[in-house]
Amino acid sequence: MNISTNAFYPSSSPMASTCHKLILQTFITFLLMQTLTAQNSNLFREYIGAFSNGVRLSDVPINSFIDFHFILAFAIDYTDTTSPSPTDGKFNIFWDNTTLLPSQIWSIKQANPNVKVALSLGGDTVHGLPANFSPCSIDSWVNNAVISLTSIIQEYNLDSIDIDYEHFSTDEATFAASIGQLITTLKNNGVISFASIAPFEAVNSYYSALWRDYASVIDYVNFQFYAYDATTNVSQFLSYYDKQSCMYIGGKILASISTGVDANGLSPANGFFDACTVLKKENKLPGIFIWSADGSKADGFPYEQEAQKLLAIPYY
Numbered sequence: 001m002n003i004s005t006n007a008f009y010p011s012s013s014p015m016a017s018t019c020h021k022l023i024l025q026t027f028i029t030f031l032l033m034q035t036l037t038a039q040n041s042n043l044f045r046e047y048i049g050a051f052s053n054g055v056r057l058s059d060v061p062i063n064s065f066i067d068f069h070f071i072l073a074f075a076i077d078y079t080d081t082t083s084p085s086p087t088d089g090k091f092n093i094f095w096d097n098t099t100l101l102p103s104q105i106w107s108i109k110q111a112n113p114n115v116k117v118a119l120s121l122g123g124d125t126v127h128g129l130p131a132n133f134s135p136c137s138i139d140s141w142v143n144n145a146v147i148s149l150t151s152i153i154q155e156y157n158l159d160s161i162d163i164d165y166e167h168f169s170t171d172e173a174t175f176a177a178s179i180g181q182l183i184t185t186l187k188n189n190g191v192i193s194f195a196s197i198a199p200f201e202a203v204n205s206y207y208s209a210l211w212r213d214y215a216s217v218i219d220y221v222n223f224q225f226y227a228y229d230a231t232t233n234v235s236q237f238l239s240y241y242d243k244q245s246c247m248y249i250g251g252k253i254l255a256s257i258s259t260g261v262d263a264n265g266l267s268p269a270n271g272f273f274d275a276c277t278v279l280k281k282e283n284k285l286p287g288i289f290i291w292s293a294d295g296s297k298a299d300g301f302p303y304e305q306e307a308q309k310l311l312a313i314p315y316y
């Protein structure tokens with residue numbers, strides 16, 4: 001279902017770019033990098049609930065010396081049917097809501113004042129099909145999304161949304177305007193207090209368009225470093241980290257790993273925590289996230305413990 005974006009989005013005249021502009025831009029970027037580079041902070045985030053394997057919030061070890069975010073995966077604007085179809089921003093619950101109930105979210109927050117809970121939107125697939133970002137128009141999508149998400153967020157006592165669309169039936173400008181307006185409205189309405197995005201290289205054109213216009217309402221960048229090859233080594237990881245710091249200038253870019261079967265990117269065995277230590281020594285590690293608690297459950301969450309321990313230590 002391809003959408004003619006011209007119907008609702010005026011085409012902008014491309015700015016003529018010259019060598020001088022590029023050089024100036026590079027210089028300004030360099031200045032910004034010097035002043036806006038993220039600093040260390042102790043935030044750990046973990047996705048949970050996508051695989052419906054019964055993993056509970058209370059299964060995951062929580063270090064009380066850090067900030068901890070669970071991220072429910074996922075709410076998707078698709079019908080929850082055997083042949084799911086897009087709903088133009090009307091979100092349904094697709095995380096394991098037989099286990100991850102409002103009462104459990106209430107309990108984990110009561111027991112751990114350092115815990116907040118976010119809701120991730122989109123994800124890779126919906127019942128085996130790609131979960132496409134497919135608005136009918138920016139206005140209708142934003143209106144439907146604000147109403148349906150407000151209801152879910154209030155029922156589950158959530159604090160935040162995370163944007164994880166990975167497939168698109170529309171252009172970058174429409175994605176940026178729709179998501180930017182959604183985050184802005186939910187923040188202005190007091191429904192959420194922070195927001196994050198979860199890009200990877202292949203979708204950077206969409207997320208950098210969003211970042212260009214709405215960086216000020218995006219608190220964290222959950223960059224999916226585990227989308228890189230499984231042969232990634234420490235020096236490659238560090239160069240990817242710097243590259244993405246230039247893509248999302250001024251952003252708090254979290255280092256990340258994937259656990260369970262099919263884990264790619266720089267693994268703990270190949271030096272993920274060494275790379276994090278290097279970033280931390282350079283005072284540019286705002287946090288770490290793991291995809292996912294579902295994948296870590298079988299091994300007893302060793303990397304969750306190690307990541308939180310590393311973040312809890314003030315300096316090296």
Ligand SMILES: *[C@@H]1O[C@H](CO)[C@@H](O)[C@H](O)[C@H]1NC(C)=O
Binds near residue numbers: 094
């Ligand atoms: C789980 O979510 C689905 C889809 O929104 C809903 O139909 C169902 O009632 C929910 N189950 C529980 C236990 O809340």
Ligand SMILES: *[C@@H]1O[C@H](CO)[C@@H](O)[C@H](O)[C@H]1NC(C)=O
Binds near residue numbers: 233234235236
């Ligand atoms: C990391 O991988 C790159 C590309 O394969 C290679 O050139 C480099 O030598 C490797 N670094 C280390 C420390 O193994």
